[in-house]
Amino acid sequence: MKFNLTLILVAANITLFIAQALIPGFTELFSLTPSIAFSGAWWQFLTYMFMHGGFLHITINMFVLLMFGFPVEASLGTKRFAILYFISGVGSALLYMGLTYLVMPGDMEVMMLGASGAVFAVLTAYGFLYPRNIVWIIGFFPLPAKWAVIMFAGLELFLGLTGLEPGIANFGHLGGIVTGALLMLWWRRSRGRISYKGFRDYQFIWE
Template structure:
């Protein structure tokens, strides 16, 4: 495609795309290997946590985009296939430095948008927990426990809740004050576990930024959806963006996809391309 854009000719695997593929692959293998051999949870260390969580670290805004689920092979395969299919053209057009800047900015931008979205999502539950902690009582806990605010969002929450139930049932028979203190301790731990439960990983934010760029740069280029259905790049991007927006707003139970991170990557990509175009530096 458009070989004239690169002085050295068109490369099917330019250096930044190649190295991104290698880095993502190595991180994926390390996630599996270290987890099985040493019980080291790289996703906990390098995945992006909510900024108020105890597991959050600022470097996660970068490291999260090189991590992928060790149990969902389709996640990394789709991202890496899209990175190669569309990223190689963009790197040949822009050059390696500009492509790398674009990739990192859209990936970080996706994380920023996700942070704002997850804050909006989890704050009702956090406020409900704080309300209980300010005025603890077994009646208030029962109201929280039976509300939509109580969500078993991780194995840690499930395990701690099971241990709490056993302890509470034992204490409530002999000492109501101790049972209430146990409930307060559980709710304090629940707050931390709940904030830590929302972790995002994957190159998808940056990849959606790449899809957006390809659609804007080559709007009439034919893409074969599922390798069979021909569709122009501009419609491909519009459809994918609309589906992500619908899925994000719908927020169906059990949907663990960070749709607003994908949209964040597209948003930041759009802003970067518009800025470069305004400055006359798009090519």
């Protein structure tokens, strides 16, 4: 049976979400708190991607990961897909901390958790690979994939700067988009081959 990282990531997220509900202190230990992470809890830069703040949070992230992860992994290959996912997750955290420190330094002690940054990177890669494919935002607003990525980047920047969406790591979402775009641009410039499988399916994003 062919190894599929997308399914493994979904299974891992669901398993650890159950662990969050059953094990006291599990969420605090593995979510990303900047001051704690920089004091030696370096693992939080990776493990925070597998923590979620509630059923709706993980449901949306896993739905989007399933929708876009399969075609992106098929095109990039599992190795590059893994690099995209985890490097973008770390990049998401770093950009979140940097921009938050500049705009809202008081939030540096707030826990960051969720796969959203890495998932936004997967969506960004889809926009690079299949720019003309239609993405349905909230199920009824169609956009070509590349414009959906640009729209989300602008929206997350606006929400992050204005603070209109408290409790949401908008700069983390933006960090995933930026890191994912940089990786795709790097691979596009390199001689490494990327397969375009010709996926024409409509995709949906719920935000």
